[in-house]
Amino acid sequence: MQRKSSFEDFEELMNKASETEKTREELEFNPETARRQPEPKIPAVGSEMFDEGEDDAEARYRRREERLRKKAEKRRRSKHWGGRILAIIQLILSVIFMGALFVLDVLPLKYFVIISIVFVLLALICFGLQFGRKTHWIGKVISILMCLVLILGSVYVIKTKYTLDTVTKTKMYQTDKIVIAVMAEDEAQSVEDAKDYEFGIMSALDRSKVDQAIEQINGNLKSEIDTSEFDSYSELVQALYKGKVDAMIYNQALDELIEENNPGFLEKIRIIDNFNVETQVLMEDVPDLPITKQPFIVYLSGMDVYGELEQTSRSDVNIMACVNPATKQVLLVSVPRDAYVEIPGITSGEKDKLTHAGMYGVRYSMAAMEEIFDVDISYYVRVNFTSLIMMVDALGGVDVESEYAFSTYYKQYDEATDTWSYYEYDKGMNHLSGKYALAFARERMNAAGGDYQRAKNQQKVIAALLEKLKSPAILTGYTGLLSSLEGKMDTNLSAQQIASLVKMQLNDAAEWNIVSANVYGISSEEYCASYAEAPLAVEVLDDDSVEAVQEVIEKLMAGEVISEPRKTELQEIYEVDDADDGEYLDNHASDDEYDDFYWENGGYESDKTSKAQSSASDAAALDSTSDETDDTY
Incomplete structure (x- = not known):
């Protein structure tokens, strides 16, 4: 047999090295294939440079494979921690909601305990689902829905408590509307237009409230208005009709009372201004009765x-x-x-x-x-x-x-x-x-x-x-x-x-x-x-x-x-x-x-x-x- 020349041996060795390098690149591109197929070896032909190249290629492959594995594991763990954090938020919102319900204090104890247990169990279940490869998405969806429900529920309960406190807030003052009335055809449109008028008032009935309104009027006008006193509303109304006074000041709560004995009064007059007068309500102490037990x-x-x-x-x-x-x-x-x-x-x-x-x-x-x-x-x-x-x-x-x-x-x-x-x-x-x-x-x-x-x-x-x-x-x-x-x-x-x-x-x-x-x-x-x-x-x-x-x-x-x-x-x-x-x-x-x-x-x-x-x-x-x-x- 004819012996190969040194050049031919070298050329054959280089071809095999090229094929081996190509095979390694393919294996690095597909790690799954690399795990299944044996590592091809480069024949030792008497040169140390080829042994060192083989070791470097294997090391690079193993390092790359380890990096990919760690990244995949990190992504998987990060997904699970997100779900666990959602479950913890759900538990916190459950506690807030039940706290608001407790403060509102309209739910019987047995219902309160049942609802509390249900909400806590739901949060724990959602947390536990995060440890499964296929169930963690179910836990995340439930947590998101429950968080939304608990947020809306808490807002509803807090609003209810605020409204209840507002509705039941005891009023310390009562308001009377003291009005200024002129004849319907009078040109005055405000008290400023009527500052030179003669104002009729009652001598006794509601006098303290009317006096407070007059103080407000004088303060706004920075001058004092002229007033005439009358003993009855009929006299006051007739004085307005006949022009003895230009306007009258009275408590609007008495409209119907005046109208009853002066028919047509409310059609003949026109209100040009009004003043709210507050007086303290002196109520007796409200008994704190247990009204669920006593009549x-x-x-x-x-x-x-x-x-x-x-x-x-x-x-x-x-x-x-x-x-x-x-x-x-x-x-x-x-x-x-x-x-x-x-x-x-x-x-x-x-x-x-x-x-x-x-x-x-x-x-x-x-x-x-x-x-x-x-x-x-x-x-x-x-x-x-x-x-x-x-x-x-x-x-x-x-x-x-x-x-x-x-x-x-x-x-x-x-x-x-x-x-x-x-x-x-x-x-x-x-x-x-x-x-x-x-x-x-x-x-x-x-x-x-x-x-x-x-x-x-x-x-x-x-x-x-x-x-x-x-x-x-x-x-x-x-x-x-x-x-x-x-x-x-x-x-x-x-x-x-x-x-x-x-x-x-x-x-x-x-x-x-x-x-x-x-x-x-x-x-x-x-x-x-x-x-x-x-x-x-x-x-x-x-x-x-x-x-x-x-x-x-x-x-x-x-x-x-x-x-x-x-x-x-x-x-x-x-x-x-x-x-x-x-x-x-x-x-x-x-x-x-x-x-x-x-x-x-x-x-x-x-x-x-x-x-x-x-x-x-x-x-x-x-x-x-x-x-x-x-x-x-």
């Missing part, structure tokens, strides 16, 4: 105004709620707004209309109610028309049973549809929204029993609200309900007391026995302490009717099962047993009973009086209470 009485006052509940006004709804939480019973007692009663602290032994007590402050209304029934009223809740509408809507409407079919006497304006229509109610159960519930509670002219039927309807709406409050609807509507009352409800019940009542109901879900009662009276005309110029239409309460209610109150306080008070002779006279079908369905006011103000302002508001009210007085014959000074309904 208590709450005075419910309905003010005949819309909007914010800031200033004093007549109390057109006067209901006493006697509650026994141990026996789960409530007695609702309605007293006519025109009840002729003594107002302790105001009338000095004389009598006045119960509705007028509200003009001086809620504590005087409470004192008058205590005087009637010889009871102690610990708490009050004061609301207005807007409050009722928003409360009902926040709870998703209420179910109210009507004793007969009827429609409202006056037309109602619907802003959404820009139309006028009558609210109609079926005999039996009616599901009512806020505005329908308000119209149901205010209607008296087209009611079989007049003002007494209206009192019954008001109690039906309150009972329907109580039914909603003790149902699961309170869970979803609690914050909305409180928000609807912010600025539109005044109460001396504490936040803790209200929360304890909610907690009690959620804990036992008990059924309540709600009983309604009315106090009846005889229509008359008497002189009233707030307006001694002429007799006013009043209701002289029937002693037997009051005693019948007192008997039931005593039973409730003693823990006995109660029912409606015994019927009195006067009650039987007023009650209408059966209303003919349709009799009160189409009995509406005719178009000529409406005036321009009615159409322009969407109906009659309580702080306005229109000619239609007086022209409609003939139709009010069905109202045996002679409540001609009441609002439209």
Whole structure:
């Protein structure tokens, strides 16, 4: 055989080295292949440089493979730590949420413990899922969703607590709106225009509040206005009409009282300025009763105004709620707004209309109610028309049973549809929204029993609200309900007391026995302490009717099962047993009973009086209470 030359040997060796290097590059590019295939070796041909090249290539490959492995492991670990951190955040948010719930204190202990355990377990499960190669994504998704839920839930609970504290914040001052009125055709548009006018004021009634307003006026004008004093509002009004004074300063809460004996007054004058006067409310210390265990009485006052509940006004709804939480019973007692009663602290032994007590402050209304029934009223809740509408809507409407079919006497304006229509109610159960519930509670002219039927309807709406409050609807509507009352409800019940009542109901879900009662009276005309110029239409309460209610109150306080008070002779006279079908369905006011103000302002508001009210007085014959000074309904 022919021996290869040295050159051929060298060329063959170089070719094999080139192929080996190529193979190594491919193996380094694909580590998986490198682990499966054996390392090719370069034949030793007698040169040390080739042995050193082989060692360097292997070392480089091993170092590269180690770097790739470590990077993959680091990425895997970093993914798992992200999920674990999410689970820890979820646990922290769970603690914050449960802390907020604990402070709100409306959730019964058993539910609080169950929810706490569930939230903690969810956080631990999500943390544990991060140790699995395939389950860590499930844990991450659950953690993200739970974090969002807990954040929103915490905001909801904190907002609820804030709103509850705001609603139950006891007002230390009451506000009276003192106004300046001129004749409607007067050129003055502000008090600055009228600074040289002669201003008429009362010599006694509301004098301290008027004096405070005059101080504000003088301060704004940087000069003193001229005033003339009068002994009665009729004299003051006539002086304005005849030009003896150019303007009058008075408490706007007395609008209806002045209008009653000076018909057309509110149409003939124009308000050019007003001043809020604050006076300290001197309420007795509010008893901190355990109202989930002991009986208590709450005075419910309905003010005949819309909007914010800031200033004093007549109390057109006067209901006493006697509650026994141990026996789960409530007695609702309605007293006519025109009840002729003594107002302790105001009338000095004389009598006045119960509705007028509200003009001086809620504590005087409470004192008058205590005087009637010889009871102690610990708490009050004061609301207005807007409050009722928003409360009902926040709870998703209420179910109210009507004793007969009827429609409202006056037309109602619907802003959404820009139309006028009558609210109609079926005999039996009616599901009512806020505005329908308000119209149901205010209607008296087209009611079989007049003002007494209206009192019954008001109690039906309150009972329907109580039914909603003790149902699961309170869970979803609690914050909305409180928000609807912010600025539109005044109460001396504490936040803790209200929360304890909610907690009690959620804990036992008990059924309540709600009983309604009315106090009846005889229509008359008497002189009233707030307006001694002429007799006013009043209701002289029937002693037997009051005693019948007192008997039931005593039973409730003693823990006995109660029912409606015994019927009195006067009650039987007023009650209408059966209303003919349709009799009160189409009995509406005719178009000529409406005036321009009615159409322009969407109906009659309580702080306005229109000619239609007086022209409609003939139709009010069905109202045996002679409540001609009441609002439209």
